[in-house]
Amino acid sequence: MFQVPVIDVTNEQAIFEGEGFDAVVVVTPKLADVAQQEISLLAAHAQQIDKRVGQQATLLFAPGLAGGRLVIAPVKNIGDYTDVRVYATAAKEGINIAKEAGANKPLLVVAHSQEERFKFASQVAALACGQALWQPLETREAKQLTAPLTGIGLLVSDPQADLINALEAGRLLARDLCGTDPERMSAINFAEYCVESFKDSGLEVEVVDDKQTLLTEYPLLSAVGRSSFDVERHHPRVVKLAYTGEGEITRTLLFAGKGVVYDTGGADIKIAGGMAGMSRDKGGAAAVAGLMKTLALLKPKGIKVIAQLGLVRNSIGSEAFVTDEIITSHAGTRVRIGNTDAEGRLVLTDLLSHLREQAINATAPSLFSVATLTGHVVRAYGGYTALVENVVAKQQKVAEKLYQAGQQWAEPFEVSHLRPEDFEKVADKNGAADVISSNNAPSSITARGHQYPAAFLLKASGLDKHGLNHNIPLSFTHIDIAGSATEGDPLYGKPTAQPLVALLQFAVS
Template structure:
């Protein structure tokens, strides 16, 4: 996986490279105040002043100007717009840098120098403005694996990113070189993780079957010294260990390339004795969701190759964490890859299935398969947390997350934002605060939902024939609390209900469910194409786990 070179320039180096004839072929000036842009003492200022005299929009929108004093003769002005209105946030930097990068590339530039003229100083919510800016640049430079494979197949001259090198100078005299170097290290690690997520996420149902997803993870991550990747493909074992996942996969098993698998990725620091936190991440990886026997109709099946983004984003988080190599944290990821196909052996509404815990689950709709394939993996993580507490006397904090493109309701409720719900022990441990703060700092804001008695009442058994109801027959977007009550189902079916606030401290288990159905995709598509992917929640979830 090739990532463009990222270079930090000091003041003297920037002065040398920001003129014509340097190693770069475009200069992008990022600014928040147009007055600062036209009053600076840089060589290109007069050219901007001349244009601004006849076209004030040069300070209000991305513009490409020819100027013989700058690299390649290409000068791109990049205004962020306001930063302190009531609804402004750090995404202003990402959006501006993406637009400027697209314009520079459109003009033929491949080695671009960025000058951050007047960064925000001590403005709340903008602590990671530089990281978010650089991630925006990388996002615009990224070429999907689908296209890279096409480039190789058609023997195109260039294979890979739109940019070859990204260099930047930040006008921040009080920030040390060491701090800037640490920034680039974090950005490169998160960008590597984000590209793992996007490479798989963009793959169509045949390019990224369950087994192909597993193979990609093995090829990309297994060689990392701090990661251990294992893949379970044996159907008999899956049926015993993860009976609900196996039930969802029943209709796909007759097609060998569509068969399910479970991928486990374990990050262990070089000194395990230093571990003070152990996070478990469970990812939903439905590589195509037909809806099963409760078939998606009316065009609702379109885009369902993206129903694997929970699992692919968790794989990306693991790649980023391995690069950053925290000493205090251990992370175990369990990824369920399965295709929800239609077939004679498909699981059915009205079936009662047994979960790993022995709970009897009444199926209400086969299109609510995501919560099923995560249930037994979540239960397994619960078992491991309780077992590790028994065998390891150290004060290690354990927390479990499920990450999924789970419901249309979360989009109906919040638009294109992620949402999460935490159980009582997780709330007391401050997990929601970590997610909220990380999302705000890294440009992937979350909405916090709450578990209510209504959610548990919704999935409660109505007869002695079941222990928990999976869902009703209606789409989540047409159901009250449609993204909240699935968390209650998961808590009951996975055996977490006895491990809430009422349990003894040593028996409590922190659990948070993250629904990324809204935040994983951009809000709009181009023409009849599928929406582009955002790369979220890799930056925010990585930052939350590492307190970045």
């Protein structure tokens, strides 16, 4: 296992006596805020001969402290609009210096203000260390790498390790699924990786692999994968997962995860290098799988969480689906294909239709789609995740609750809104079909390019019939993570597993 475990430390003597720790990493906005006088005095003395101390991450020789190493990782540029991510940035810098200095088991000390926005700074800093230390699955397998550290201590007053380790286990799974190349993590291999990861977890796991079942039950997903059926190793899969907590179930969350393991654009082929990075188009399914892993470890009571992951390769070939086709979805909606490079919403539609049927008889259901769906969300919001909710979810304040969780746990959201124009945009103008999947231009240059796909999902999956005035209104929130699924290089940057942490907080709140 590549995960670096976090260990609760409530005894400050660990800073000095070691307890196996071989470095102390201090994350703080001000050296004066560090509660341990020995650390603040040592840092203040070092500052007299090196002005970088407290201004940038530095390593100090520290006799008497664990391992004789002290890393000061300053939290910089705190202002009115700053959020807790500044602690994550500082923690990444600090843990990398400790690792490069030869530490195997550093102790993380986070000194933060009592402001509400920094309430979970210690937990966020610890999770950031996991993000910084992750290595791609291909590299680990090729070089037989083991975890770079044996553990990270976290100096806290209350135990936090179980939560942090469960979150990081889910994030590790999500990063592996999202960030691995399209052959190593084909639809089949993605499904098998999930099955192996959930062995003995207590989750209900089912893989739909029969071609006829896929064609009948997931007709839009199968259309996307039509050309991939020609290649046995590229066959589509649907992974069904379910977690049921102990006790009376008081709420049910249902997730559809987009898992396009490679997106060529299909017949509307991506050109001029546009395919690069398209093995990351499975980030939504990866994040949902990671969430299920975390739930299986934490075992929260009173909730049920159901997920379907649609895994498919949008291949090119003589069998590929094309624009102008009209295909009937699982919900019975006739869908005109407007652009084969808008395949993600087709995959999600069938998943949501199945989840809709389950939600009708569920306790307090909330449905979600999670997907790297549009270039437009990146144009609109940069690296932020967008939430687009239906009127039922809006009444239940789903996006508002997610927004607050994201702010506190370093996974911030932007909230968008459905408008009448979004439903007009997906109407098939000549009436041959019930709905059109997209226009024929890239979403990045289309007005309301990340909002109107949510209207399509509602119409094509049958969820539009479960509005406020229906006897069974259903809450639905679309989550577009195209801008936040990776960090750094937009094509090959490190997967973030967003918004796993915020979704977990929403689920257990």
